[in-house]
Amino acid sequence: MNVECVSRTHVGCKRKINEDAILVASERGLWAVADGMGGHESGEVASGMVVEALRALPDNPVPDEAAADAIDVLRRVNRELVDMARVQSREKSIGTTVVGIIVADDVFRCFWAGDSRAYLMRDGQMHRLSRDHSLVQDLVDAGMLKPEEAEGHANSNVITRAVGVSETLEVDVVGGVAQSGDLFLLASDGLTRVMTDQEIAAELRHGANNQAIDALLDCVIERGAPDNVSMIIVKLG
Structure with missing residues (x-):
């Protein structure tokens, strides 16, 4: 299956440094966006460590095994970041969100922790693959907040899961059949908040x-x- 990929990452208009990092490994069917947590020290260190760890993964043509490998390295980076913050006696975590897509053998797997998002555009219809790990999304799921009220909510920046913020890391995975013409979008919340x-x-x-x-x-x-703001668009041909 042929792949066309374009990507962008930009510091934006308010931040002094870009704490996002992206991974484009089209030859291996692997793409990821990591968003260093705003307000936490060394967010760019965390996102960079996540991307480099994923980049170093050995090629695995079996999608479920490749997703498991990705989760294993994310958990390893999680432990490294927690230990780093502890050694440096930081009051805040060194954390990052992550979202990634693996395409192999005509199937895809999407993995994520945090509120960076993955979308699938198929036959002109867009579907959100990921579910935000955030306080606002939890309120929506509990029926305490309407979806339209979530946009612009005062607590929209409070995430409930990320790499580097707790001793254990849970990473969600979804997947399905990959079809010619499918378009995937990975994006940090610098896009989806705006x-x-x-x-x-x-x-x-x-x-x-x-x-x-x-x-x-x-x-x-x-x-x-x-x-x-960081984005990766992957089009399958």
């Missing part, structure tokens, strides 16, 4: 992928880009 799913889907339906990703970035910047 644009709605409907707005993102509209841009993805227009034109070539490099044009779509530039249009998404331009829109975020026009709206003030309060955070770093």
Whole structure:
């Protein structure tokens, strides 16, 4: 299956450094976005460690085994980050979210921890693959908050799971059959806090992928880009 991939990462308009990191390994069917946690020290260290650990994974053509390998290295990095924060006597964790896609043998696996997101566009319809590990999403799931109220909520930046923030790390995985024409989008919350799913889907339906990703970035910047923003678009041919 042929693969077309484009990616962008940008510091945004408010931050001084880019704490996001991206992994593009199209030859191995592996892509990931890591978002160093804003407000935590050395977020860029955490996201960089996650991406480099995933980059160093041996190639595995069996999707479930490849996903298990990815989770194993994320848990290893989690322990390293927890130990690093403890040794340095930091009051805050050294943490990062992560979302990744593996495509092999005509199937895909999506893995994530935190609120960086994965989407699948198929036959013109966009589906969110990941579920935010966040306080707001928990409130929505519990019926205490309407989905439309979640956007712009005062606690929208409170995440409940990430690499490096607790002794144990749980990573969620979903998957399915990969089809020719499928388009995957991985994005940090620098995109999804600024644009709605409907707005993102509209841009993805227009034109070539490099044009779509530039249009998404331009829109975020026009709206003030309060955070770093990173995106990967993967199109299967």
